[in-house]
Amino acid sequence: MARYESVLDTVGGTPLIRLTRAAAGLRPRIYVKPEWQNPGGSVKDRAALWMLRRAEADGSLRPGGTVVEVTSGNTGIGLALVAARLGYRTVVFTSSGTSREKRDQLAAYGAEVRLVDAFVPREHPDSMRSRGARFAAETPGAWFVDQYDNPANPAAHIATTGPEIWADTNGEVTHFVATVGTGGTISGTGRYLREASDGRVRVIGADPATSLYAGGDGSQKAVEGAGHVLHPDAAADVWPQALDTDVIDRFIAVHDQDAIDAVRRLARTEGILAGGSSGVALVAAFRVAEDLTEDDTVVVLLPDSGRAYLSTYFNDQWLCANGFRGPAPAEGPVVGDEACVARLVERDERPADAVRRLAAAGAADDDAVLVVYPRPRRLLAAHPSELLGWTTVGRLRAAPSVSDAVRPLGPRLGIGLPLSDPAVTGWTAADTEVAPVLDRGRVTATLSRRTLAGPPPTTQPPTASDGADVG
Ligand SMILES: Cc1ncc(COP(=O)(O)O)c(C=O)c1O
Structure with a gap:
């Protein structure tokens, strides 16, 4: 076994693991790189260590200083562990959408976690980025x-990461697949x-379907x-400078x-427990592999472990509550x-136009209509x-x-x-007559509290891939 003088020396050096059962029927060799083997549990330990060391070297961070970052969790965890070892304070701005497990891990390293509403345009003074930057500017x-x-x-x-993959495949790697958040991983590894x-x-970027x-x-x-992603009210779409699209x-x-299905399958067929973005990378890699030969070697970077998502992608209740297909269909009425079917009106639409459009589509005056943020197009x-709320054609x-x-x-x-679930039976708030219904994480239908007691409606709800009824 290797011996290290500090946890910082254990960042990097993750192995490659060949997939066999999960990749059955595909011709190329497919290896995954499990980045949760880094000490903080994700690929972001590498960037955290490099960024912090660079800041020390150029004088941006001095002894006794405070590390401030805006993060969906993993970068904060990497920074928190490096900062803990080197004696810096860490303050992390993150959203309530960040998994509970990651927030708890940040706190365990002694980082101060500030929860911010993430659904605010980047340039807004209350955005995560503005709050983080302001806090840093105001803190000596x-x-x-x-x-x-x-x-x-x-x-x-x-x-x-790049040199490790090159050395561990003896230079035989032909395809590299990774997800893109800040773009740091794919840009640096891809360039090398x-x-x-x-x-x-x-070099293949694996991306969630709605990502820009x-x-x-x-x-x-x-x-x-x-x-x-981009907030509908954002002034401009700003891409990270860490992302080099040329590579x-x-x-x-x-x-x-598909991403969720892929990580669940990976755990059960290969004994490898990976997070949701790993699922995005895996699905993309399998698609690429379909067109390749036995001479090809595909390396897929898996950013973090499924242990951070035991309460979400690996939790049957969470899957069901968000309309994702779970392992077992429910018994009885659902x-x-x-x-x-969900009818939509955008916040900025003229009511008269909306009424005309909805009536032409067959909506009656007392039909529920969901009010949503405007978007130039919906995939x-x-x-x-x-969602901003609901209304009716008559009210519009x-x-x-x-x-x-x-x-x-x-x-x-x-x-x-x-229908017997407490989320439905416990729905009693008097001023909320309509609830949004989620199919595979998207709002495709509405449920009216009144219909729960009455006869079933004639309209069947659509599936997520049908899109929504917006004019
Ligand atoms: C779980 C997870 N997947 C993927 C990424 C994307 O990595 P990068 O920011 O290097 O593009 C991140 C980044 O934070 C992440 O936390």
Whole structure:
């Protein structure tokens, strides 16, 4: 066994593991790189160590200083452990969407965790980024890490991840597949592998279906870490400077449900427990592999472990509550049996136009209509984060603006949730007559509290891939 003088020396040096059962029927050799074998449990330990060491070297961070970052968890964990070892204070701004396990891990390293509403445009003074940057500017001795635009983030992968993959495959790697968040991993590793192979290695960006990197509509997704989303009210779409699109040959878009299915299967067929963004990478890698031969070697980077998602992707209740297909279908009547197809109105639409459009589509005056943020285009049905409330065609008729007609929504309900579930039976708030219904993480239908007692509606709910009814 190797012997180390500090936990910092254990960052990097993760192995490659060949997939056999999960990759059955595919011709190339497929290896995964389990980045949770880093001490903080993710690929981001590498960037965290590099960024912090660079800040020490250039004087941005001095003894007694404070490390400040905005993160969906893993970068904060990496920074927190490095900072703990080197004696710095760490303050992390993250969202309530970050898994409970990651927030608890941050606190365990002594980091201060500030929870911020993530669904705010980047330039807004209350956005995670604005809050983090402001806190750093106002705190003496603070250094704002800014992983999205920090060149030491991709540099960590040029120095470590790329050389490791090249050496461990004896230079035989032909394809490298990774997800893209800040872009640090794919840009640095991809650049190294491209250069080491004289341009032979193909670099594939695996992206959640709605992420803008692969041409999505920018709406939210279920998997944490990977992809690039845009708040509907954002002034501009700003891509990270850590991302070098020149090294990426192509992007492959992957649906949340497929990514979740992939990691669940990986755990059961290979004994490898990976997180949701790993599922995005795996699905993309398997798609790439379909067109390859026995001479090819595909390396898939798995950013973190499924242990951080035992309460989500590996939890049957969570899957059901969010409309994802779980392992066992429910017995008895479910929410989908009583739900109606979702009709949408965008917040900025003129009420008269909305009424005309909805009436032409067959909506009656007292039909429920979900009010959502505006988007130039919708690839899939709306994400629950885009819901502003509900209204009716009749109320829209009388309202000066859509916002004036909005009412609060009932609980979010998964399409396969039994009607006997406490989330349904416990739905009593008097002013919430309508609840949004989720199919595979998207809002495809509505459930009216009144219909629960009455006869079932005639309209069948659509599936997530049908998109939603917006004019
Ligand atoms: C779970 C997970 N997957 C993927 C990524 C993307 O990595 P990168 O920021 O290097 O593009 C991250 C980044 O934080 C992550 O936490």
